[in-house]
Amino acid sequence: MKILIVKLHAIGDVVMITPAIRRLKQSFPDSQVDIVIGEWSAQSVQYDPHFKRVITCPDGWFSWKSPWNVVRLAGLLRRLRANCYDAVLVFHHHRAIRQFAAMISAPVTMAYHPVFDDSERFSLWDTERHGVRNATALVNAFCRQMGVDTIPDDDDQQLKAEWVVTEEEIVRAKDILVTVGIDEPPIVIHPGAGGSPRGPADERKWSTTRFAQLIELLRQRGFGTVVIGGMDFETPLAQSIQSQANSPVVSIAGMTNLREMAAVLTQSRLLITNDTGVMHVGGAVGVPLVGIFGPTGYSNKLPLGGSFKAVQSTLPCSPCTYGAFRGCLYDEIECMKEITAQRVLETSLSLL
Numbered sequence: 001m002k003i004l005i006v007k008l009h010a011i012g013d014v015v016m017i018t019p020a021i022r023r024l025k026q027s028f029p030d031s032q033v034d035i036v037i038g039e040w041s042a043q044s045v046q047y048d049p050h051f052k053r054v055i056t057c058p059d060g061w062f063s064w065k066s067p068w069n070v071v072r073l074a075g076l077l078r079r080l081r082a083n084c085y086d087a088v089l090v091f092h093h094h095r096a097i098r099q100f101a102a103m104i105s106a107p108v109t110m111a112y113h114p115v116f117d118d119s120e121r122f123s124l125w126d127t128e129r130h131g132v133r134n135a136t137a138l139v140n141a142f143c144r145q146m147g148v149d150t151i152p153d154d155d156d157q158q159l160k161a162e163w164v165v166t167e168e169e170i171v172r173a174k175d176i177l178v179t180v181g182i183d184e185p186p187i188v189i190h191p192g193a194g195g196s197p198r199g200p201a202d203e204r205k206w207s208t209t210r211f212a213q214l215i216e217l218l219r220q221r222g223f224g225t226v227v228i229g230g231m232d233f234e235t236p237l238a239q240s241i242q243s244q245a246n247s248p249v250v251s252i253a254g255m256t257n258l259r260e261m262a263a264v265l266t267q268s269r270l271l272i273t274n275d276t277g278v279m280h281v282g283g284a285v286g287v288p289l290v291g292i293f294g295p296t297g298y299s300n301k302l303p304l305g306g307s308f309k310a311v312q313s314t315l316p317c318s319p320c321t322y323g324a325f326r327g328c329l330y331d332e333i334e335c336m337k338e339i340t341a342q343r344v345l346e347t348s349l350s351l352l
Contacts, residue, residue: 160305163284173263294335
């Protein structure tokens with residue numbers, strides 16, 4: 001059986017479908033599974049053994065803002081149709097992506113749907129359900145349609161995400177840490193959020209002032225080996241934390257790409273991060289982590305199957321999911337301001 005997975009957009013969303021892909025291969029061990037994925041997110045599955053082929057698609061092609069995108073998608077559609085897939089699983093409820101997948105004309109096409117739960121075509125995208133469980137529900141629906149037994153979702157360990165780290169990446173990560181003077185497993189601070197082709201997610205960023213306060217509190221408790229991580233575009237955030245800290249803080253922001261950052265996390269004792277792709281990567285490689293949540297909610301995002309804890313704003317309007325109405329009741333994102341360094345410290349100490 002040849003199965004095509006369609007999953008574009010954010011890295012964290014891609015990481016959250018990995019337990020479902022693992023379940024799919026367990027249910028159909030002799031199947032060939034390919035994936036169509038956005039160029040930005042392709043690094044998430046670069047070494048994933050579950051996929052036979054990784055077919056990348058520029059992230060803006062489904063925006064329909066350019067008539068040329070229709071021509072480009074028609075070319076991609078011809079390539080996919082030529083592969084004669086037996087089934088297409090669409091981990092999206094975006095109408096344009098669903099329609100595109102339907103035109104591949106596989107005998108079976110299943111997708112998320114924001115309203116319908118149709119055993120033959122759709123699996124309900126439940127906003128109250130964890131993203132991982134939404135993904136496994138889609139695979140389970142496909143299994144039922146194919147007459148294959150499904151697996152219960154009771155055990156969080158079975159729903160742990162995956163991210164393959166190579167030996168070369170681990171060697172590179174160790175070299176980076178040694179270069180900045182880190183010779184023991186550090187606590188990693190990740191102050192960024194967003195940075196994908198869909199743009200930054202500033203509303204999910206805890207302030208650099210609070211991160212600086214947190215680092216000082218950690219040092220007062222004897223945890224002095226702290227390093228700030230981040231990609232090139234997050235270097236200004238790291239510099240802001242360094243400038244506000246009471247004593248020098250090591251930063252590797254800009255020294256790693258995302259895959260190298262994942263390898264650094266395998267060598268770390270704790271990750272403290274906003275709700276962003278790095279949080280999901282950290283959960284997938286198994287580092288204990290603390291996720292900081294304001295406008296988004298931890299109940300359907302915090303990684304499953306490990307030592308992962310959340311600090312959620314206590315404001316009654318949090319979580320609001322923010323993007324649903326493109327605004328906030330306050331002049332600033334008050335829910336992120338309301339979270340104190342002391343609260344994050346206490347949660348971090350429970351994992352340390």
